[in-house]
Amino acid sequence: MKFQSHPPQKVLIIGSGIGGLSTGIILAKQGFEVTVLEKNHQPGGLTRSYTRKGIDCPVGVHYLGSLDKGQILRKFFDYLGVSAAVPVERMGRNGIIDRYIFGSHDDKIFDLPPGLEAYEENLRRTFPEEAAKINKIIEPIHQAAGQLHSLDLLYADVNDFSLLDQAQSFGTILDDLQCSPGLRSVLAVPSNWIGVPLSDCPAFYHNMALASYVSSAWRLKGTGIDMANAFARRLRELGGKIVTGAEIDRIMISSRLVTGVGLKSGEQLKATLIIGAVHPKVVLNMLPPGAVRPSYRQRISNLRDTHGVFAVQALINSNSHPERPYNIFKLDTDRRGNISDLQYYQIRRSGKKGVNLMSILTSGRDELWVPWLRTTSGRRGDGYRQAKENHARYLVKKAEKLFGSLKGLEIIDTYTPLTIRDWVNSPGGSAYGVLRSTGQMLASALLNRTSVKGLYLAGQNALAPGVIGTIMGSFSTVKLIIGPDSFKKDICLT
Numbered sequence: 001m002k003f004q005s006h007p008p009q010k011v012l013i014i015g016s017g018i019g020g021l022s023t024g025i026i027l028a029k030q031g032f033e034v035t036v037l038e039k040n041h042q043p044g045g046l047t048r049s050y051t052r053k054g055i056d057c058p059v060g061v062h063y064l065g066s067l068d069k070g071q072i073l074r075k076f077f078d079y080l081g082v083s084a085a086v087p088v089e090r091m092g093r094n095g096i097i098d099r100y101i102f103g104s105h106d107d108k109i110f111d112l113p114p115g116l117e118a119y120e121e122n123l124r125r126t127f128p129e130e131a132a133k134i135n136k137i138i139e140p141i142h143q144a145a146g147q148l149h150s151l152d153l154l155y156a157d158v159n160d161f162s163l164l165d166q167a168q169s170f171g172t173i174l175d176d177l178q179c180s181p182g183l184r185s186v187l188a189v190p191s192n193w194i195g196v197p198l199s200d201c202p203a204f205y206h207n208m209a210l211a212s213y214v215s216s217a218w219r220l221k222g223t224g225i226d227m228a229n230a231f232a233r234r235l236r237e238l239g240g241k242i243v244t245g246a247e248i249d250r251i252m253i254s255s256r257l258v259t260g261v262g263l264k265s266g267e268q269l270k271a272t273l274i275i276g277a278v279h280p281k282v283v284l285n286m287l288p289p290g291a292v293r294p295s296y297r298q299r300i301s302n303l304r305d306t307h308g309v310f311a312v313q314a315l316i317n318s319n320s321h322p323e324r325p326y327n328i329f330k331l332d333t334d335r336r337g338n339i340s341d342l343q344y345y346q347i348r349r350s351g352k353k354g355v356n357l358m359s360i361l362t363s364g365r366d367e368l369w370v371p372w373l374r375t376t377s378g379r380r381g382d383g384y385r386q387a388k389e390n391h392a393r394y395l396v397k398k399a400e401k402l403f404g405s406l407k408g409l410e411i412i413d414t415y416t417p418l419t420i421r422d423w424v425n426s427p428g429g430s431a432y433g434v435l436r437s438t439g440q441m442l443a444s445a446l447l448n449r450t451s452v453k454g455l456y457l458a459g460q461n462a463l464a465p466g467v468i469g470t471i472m473g474s475f476s477t478v479k480l481i482i483g484p485d486s487f488k489k490d491i492c493l494t
């Protein structure tokens with residue numbers, strides 16, 4: 001029995017990232033008449049990869065967590081009906097999913113293995129004097145894994161107050177335990193990687209992020225284009241529509257009720273249910289003055305976002321630099337063990353004989369791109385191209401210290417926070433959207449609801465970022481729309 005009666009209620013979803021597409025699939029399965037509106041010419045947002053010189057280059061999906069049977073993302077994919085259409089391969093078959101390299105040489109290494117027990121064991125082996133502290137740190141991570149995979153966060157009848165115990169910052173917990181700089185630096189990686197400094201990262205957020213990935217780690221067998229297309233195809237199979245090249249610039253409202261959207265082209269589309277699967281600041285700018293209370297406008301406008309990234313995509317010789325079945329993090333730390341700089345490397349087959357693709361991701365360094373802040377992608381000129389090239393060369397030199405000579409390396413693309421800003425409309429080019437920090441825990445809570453009747457938010461800013469966090473946000477937005485009872489009755493994720 002579906003929530004919808006006849007005729008089906010029309011819903012317009014703004015944005016075809018994994019957030020918009022998954023929300024669309026869930027609602028289409030519930031009998032809604034779904035139309036997804038996308039400003040770009042292809043669906044998928046950050047999920048979608050792109051091609052340079054015939055080589056597929058990833059953007060927002062380098063790995064996926066928790067796709068083993070019974071784990072959270074597998075349950076999501078099975079419900080959405082995309083598991084078979086998004087083939088993946090398991091990372092960590094050689095016992096490593098991430099290699100952390102500290103300092104200027106590769107002499108200080110910590111290997112992150114798959115599985116929480118193995119992770120715990122590795123921590124104990126590396127820091128034998130801190131076993132008691134490790135016990136205290138690991139216990140809540142086990143708890144987070146249990147809550148994650150059992151979908152407590154979506155189905156629990158009452159708010160799960162056990163999470164409040166973990167609202168403290170993870171950095172403060174490590175301070176209280178007086179962890180050594182070495183242990184602190186290892187434990188600091190996940191929060192830094194998701195864009196929240198250790199000292200501001202709520203412990204439950206760190207624990208969920210780590211648990212979701214250590215539980216089991218995967219890479220796409222195909223491309224991000226394939227993944228985006230699989231989601232889009234599934235939505236269409238269920239009767240949903242995706243309109244590309246449709247940039248929305250306003251949401252129409254009458255007596256605090258949504259009535260439709262206006263496209264940049266001037267066209268208008270009517271609906272009494274609208275979901276903005278884009279950043280809340282973008283949705284706010286679409287609303288007419290007076291549509292929401294000044295306090296809401298102020299709260300959303302003042303939200304701080306995670307930083308953007310700079311990326312290099314380069315072809316390297318596959319004989320001297322074979323594919324690595326794990327991610328590599330190069331980390332600079334201060335004397336206390338806090339991370340001051342981070343480079344992420346992935347070396348994967350390119351599909352072209354003799355060469356592999358090395359992707360390097362690192363901090364966005366906003367200050368480098370200030371002269372081009374008011375320009376748009378493709379129209380930034382030679383100075384910008386040169387600045388990107390210089391920064392990419394600097395990063396390649398750094399990479400050579402880890403991987404040895406990269407002679408013959410060919411840079412096939414680079415992107416900056418400005419690229420991401422223009423590609424998916426992410427304010428300031430933020431990679432993971434709203435900063436989920438202890439400092440703005442209240443301001444960033446419950447972002448999927450608004451005070452305008454019929455208007456909801458989805459996407460990575462609704463609940464949490466990453467493929468898992470974003471899809472969890474989609475389910476939680478649908479729960480708001482159809483109500484918790486119908487959600488429990490009609491949406492079975494086992």
Ligand SMILES: Cc1cc2nc3c(=O)[nH]c(=O)nc-3n(C[C@H](O)[C@H](O)[C@H](O)COP(=O)(O)OP(=O)(O)OC[C@H]3O[C@@H](n4cnc5c(N)ncnc54)[C@H](O)[C@@H]3O)c2cc1C
Nearest residue numbers: 015017018019039045046060062063248425459460466467
């Ligand atoms: C560099 C990078 C690496 C990442 N790596 C990983 C990873 O390895 N694993 C992982 O799980 N997560 C990763 N993430 C995070 C993950 O990609 C995101 O959390 C997720 O894809 C966000 O999906 P979304 O639907 O919220 O947003 P988006 O993918 O940004 O989708 C929003 C869509 O809305 C469209 N849009 C915007 N404005 C309008 C408008 N006015 N009208 C119509 N359409 C509009 C955009 O064009 C876009 O298609 C990474 C992110 C980045 C940036």
